[in-house]
Amino acid sequence: MKELRLQVNTLFYFVLATLSLILLSLAKLFFDLQLSQIAAAQFFVAVVATLAVSIHFILALSGQKCVTICNQGLSHFNIFGRRKFVPSEEISHLTTKSFFGLKAIQIHTNEKRITLLAFKITKKQKKSLQQLGYLA
Secondary structure (H helix, E strand, O other), X not given: OOEEEOEEXXXXXXXXXXXXHHHHHHHHHHXXXXXXXXXXXXXXHHHHHHHHHHHXXXXXXXXXXXXXXXXXXXXXXXXXXXXXXXXXXOEEEEEEEEEOOEEEEEEEEOOXXXXXXXXXXXXXXXXXXXXXXXOO
16 A cells, blocks of 8 residues: 655745734734734734644644545544545545645545645655546
8 A cells, every 4th residue: 555645834834823923913013002902802813823833733743643645545634633534436636726825735525625735745746646546
């Protein structure tokens, strides 16, 4: 069985970290303008987002959150941290799309479409996926 573990998309985490810093700087601006309730809510959202991104990034780098594609199907974690498996019979094809400079992998199944932002496919893995029949 040939397994492909997708790489961590560091650009995705960089964009999320930048957005968190923008939220933190806006919260500081709102504190300076005496809009304390808006600033407190925005500061809380920014801190929670920063912690969530940091934890997800550490788990992705350590290999505890990963996406594996093999000839039996696709194994991934959903947004709530649950491992999901999609059998290869249900996968129709994979596509890569670019949204605002971020590359996303879309797995098209018979019933739905799964979009992966935090992981990316290398050129070598694309060739292997073509051999497995996932990419056209």
